[in-house]
Amino acid sequence: MRRLFLLMCALLVGGASLLVSCERSSVEGSTKLGVKVEVTNTDYSSFSFTISSIGATEVKYLVTEASDGMCDAEDVLERGIPSKVDNSYVVKVNNLENDTPYLIAAVAKNDEGVTIDYEIVTTMSKYHNKVALDLPFVRRLLNEEYADSDYALFATDADPEYELTLVFTAEAGEMLPKGKYSTEGGINANIDVKRSFLSFTNGDEPIYFDKIEAYVIAPHPVDDDYYHIDVNLYAGDTHYTLYVREFIGNMPVYDISNMVVSYPIIRESEDGKRATVIFHTEDEKVTFVAETFLRNPEKDYLIPGQYEVKVGDGGFVAGDIDAHNSWFIANGYFGRLASGTMNISINNDCDYVFEIDIVDELGREIKFEYCGFVPNINFDHRFGLQSATITEVESGRYHFEFGGKNELSLDLCADKLAEGVYYIVDATEAQGAYVDKATVSFITAEDGVKAIKGGKMTIVEMDDNYMEIAFVLLAKEDYQVWHGVYYGEMIE
Secondary structure, three states, X not given: OHHHHHHHHHHHOOOOOOEEEEOOOOOOOOOOOEEEEEEEEEOOOOEEEEEEEEOOOEEEEXXXXXXHOOOOHHHHHHHOEEOOOOOEXXXXXXXXXXXXXXXXXXXXXXXXXXXXXXXXXXXXXXXXXXXXXXXXXXXXXXXXXOOOOEEEEEEEOOOOOEEEEEEEEOOOOOOOOOEEEEOOXXXXXXXXXXXXXXXXXXXXXXXXXXXXXEEEEXXXXXXXXXXXXXXXXXXXXXXXXXXXXXXXXXXXXXXXXXXXXXOOEEEEOOOOOEEEEEEEEOOOOOEEEEEEEOOOOOOOOOOOEEEEEEOOOOOOOOOEEEEEEEEEEEOOEEEEEEEEEEEEEEOOOOOEEEEEEEEEOOOOEEEEEEEEOOOOOOOEEEEEEXXXXXXXXXXXXXXXXXXXXXXXXXXXXXXXXXXXXXXXXXXXXXXXXXXXXXXXXXEEOOOEEOOEEEEEEEEEEEEOOEEEEEEEEEEXXXXXXXXXXXXXXXXX
């Protein structure tokens, strides 16, 4: 019965490291013969254990694969390796198979008899690092690189750090047949390990896998056009997983002449010279990517201007779009950009305006516009003012001086001081009360002197000598907007 139990322990152990102790002999506090095995460490190709004994004249141990079955005391004494007697003895066993159960048997012997102790330990999986890939957008690639029997799936995100390409092979059709797919099986493998890889957007070398397993579940319980894909990828010491949910298998035809895109993602390169502009349609069925060489890398925003698609292996200058690293995916077809322009401007509300007029290598005309904000690009700055004086230099003209870390001075032209909004304009453009643009002087603690092209001054509250004044100042040389406020007394 003991042999059967131990054999079952050996056969059922798998996967993660697992220790099983089976009827250990007593050692501590005993004057009788005893031996004990205790595993102290394990990794994917080795493990260590300690043998402790008492009352023994001879101690031996034996390590075998658990699948070989049990060994008895006689086997261990005949084939085993000697250990120290009546003492703790540390043993390390190397060059083992990963993810494999092993049986450790130790026997103690004296003139009165023998006793045996067992331990079962499973080495760690070689792929002990676990990484879950988060790539919710999946597209099928259909171009000249892939045969009709290739199902090339491209998994990405709105602003990815990495992207995954998997190439399945199956009977030609619109839907990837359900079932298990693997890189193993030689010429019968149904995942192409040479064309499947994990790429990185920062330019790091891609990862190619030792093996890939994928499980395609179809049809979807509710919609036959959808199915699930569970992917396991193994490389080095890492096990990568990807769970695709509700992937559209047949990729219905999408009208690219009437695309509505969401806000763009701007991903700057590590060298600061390039920025990749990424647009998805609001339904996430179409993706546009343009790697753009910046016009002014010193600025922390995308400089307006015309950017033109250039084909080549190098020699790019500011304002170019690298065709090789720029592409368009719609209706499952992947095509690199071939020609055309992307015009970028910034309107008076500091919203970006993108006008795309580009043709890809498949001859598709890509035309759309976007007007609105761009995440992570903010032109707004905040500043405070600590002191203020006012002088009526002449009838209808009041000179303001504000001090502190930031300094601001200007002339307000009005019949009298009153609560209200006063725009910063040239005297020739003024209609009613105004702030004379020619008199505005603004010195910031951050950037020094800032020339101002417009904005407004709002007297929010004025009560006796107390005033609350807010400012919006538009920088002249760039698109920065400075928002300031003063709370306190006004000294005349």
